[in-house]
Amino acid sequence: MKKRIYYHDTDCGGVVYYGNYLKYLEEARTEFLEEKGISLKDLMDKGLWFVVRKQEIEYKAPAYYGDILEIKTFLKEITSHRIVFLCETYNQKGIFLNKAITDLVCVDKNLKLSEIPSEISEKVK
Amino acid sequence: MKKRIYYHDTDCGGVVYYGNYLKYLEEARTEFLEEKGISLKDLMDKGLWFVVRKQEIEYKAPAYYGDILEIKTFLKEITSHRIVFLCETYNQKGIFLNKAITDLVCVDKNLKLSEIPSEISEKVK
C-alpha cells in the first residue's frame, strides 16, 4: 500500500506523529484483506469484528511531509480466533522506517471471542 | 473550557492543524451542555443525536505546542429542531485565535429530523 503524507499526518516536530502509523496499519491490513477478497464491512454486517489485542511498533526513522510511504503487509499467524500481521514501512527512497506487529482477535457484537469464519481463514492463507 | 495543546494537535507548520479545532468545538459544546445538566450520551440512549449541518470557522491567529486554549461557548439560537453555537477561542495570553459557528440539527437513528426534547431546550435556554 502506498500512502502520501499530508499536513494532518505530521506534528510540530516536523515528522509524522507516532500514533498516526496505527491508522496506516489499519489501512494496510484492510487493503491486504481486500486483495484476498475479504471485506471487513461484510464481516461487520455479519456481526463480527477484528479487534486489536496487542500492538507493537518499532520506529527506526521518521517520515516527512510529502513522503510517499510504502507499507508491506505480511500474514504472520492465523489460528481459529486470532490473526497476526507484520507490517514494514518504507519511504519513497526505500529507507526502512518502522516495523509493526498487530495481533487481532475476532469478536462478536458483545465483544465475545468468536471463531474466524472458515471462508476467511482459507482466503487469507 | 480550557484545553492544553499537545504534539498530536499540531502539524509540521508548527501550529495546531486547522481541522483539529472542530474536535475542540465538539468538546466545548459537550461541556457547555453538561454544565446545563444535558448529557449527549443520555440523548444517544434515547435514539437521538445532534449532527452538524453547517460549520463556519474564521482563523485569526494560530495556536502553538504547549498553549492553553480557552474556548468560550455561547448559545446563538435554538428552534424546535436546530441548535446553533458560537465559540470563540483564545490562548493563555488572551489573544483571540478564532471564531466558529456550528449549526446542528437533532436527528433520530435513521438520520430523520427530530424535535429537540423539551426538557433539553428548556435547560439550554
Added chain:
Amino acid sequence: MKKRIYYHDTDCGGVVYYGNYLKYLEEARTEFLEEKGISLKDLMDKGLWFVVRKQEIEYKAPAYYGDILEIKTFLKEITSHRIVFLCETYNQKGIFLNKAITDLVCVDKNLKLSEIPSEISEKVK
C-alpha cells in the same frame, strides 16, 4: 480525488466524523495543485505556506465505513495573496454529501501575509 473510508475516519455515531472532512479537503486541494504542477513542499522550502483563513462546510448526507468518496475540487478565486477553493464530496453511488469553501492566504515563516509567487498563480489559473 478518491478516498476510501476506514475505521479511523468514523465515530460511534456510525458515520465519518464531521471534523475529518477538513483533512480530506487538505488532501484534495494538495492533489489539485499537484496536478497543476504545484508542490506545496517546494513552496514550504521557499518559506511560504498557504494557511486557512476561513472554512465553511455544509453537510447534507453522511459517509459510512467502506464508502469510496469522490472529492471534486474547483478554484473559486485567486488574488495576489488569497486562493479560494470549492470542494464537493460525493459517495460511490453519486450521492452528494457536502460542500466546502476554503479560503487560504499565503504567508511567510512569521505568518506575515505574502504575495503568491507568480509561477504558482499562473499554473493555477
Added chain:
Amino acid sequence: MKKRIYYHDTDCGGVVYYGNYLKYLEEARTEFLEEKGISLKDLMDKGLWFVVRKQEIEYKAPAYYGDILEIKTFLKEITSHRIVFLCETYNQKGIFLNKAITDLVCVDKNLKLSEIPSEISEKVK
C-alpha cells in the same frame, strides 16, 4: 491523568479507536513530566526532543463514548539517553482497559541521539 471520551475519540465499532490511545499516552507522559517540573516545550526550545523508539500496547477492554478514563503513568527506566514509561488505563468504574510501554530516546534537531540533560534525569527520578 483523567480524560473524557468524546465522539472524535471513537470509531464506528462504538468504542475508542485503538490508535487514539497513543495520543492519550503522549498527554499522560507530558503531564507526568510537568508534575515533576519538566517542560517538553523548554526542552524543545533547547533543541532536544524525546522521540518514541518503541511502543507496545495490550488492549484488554474497550472505552466508550462518555467514559472518563484514568491513565496512571510510571517511570520504568531511565538511562543516559533513554526513558521508558509504563501506562495503565482504567475507566470510571475502575475496570482495567490497557497497558502500554513507551520507549523514548532523546534526540537533537538532526535526530541524532543526545544525552538527557542531567537536571531532567534528576527531576524524573
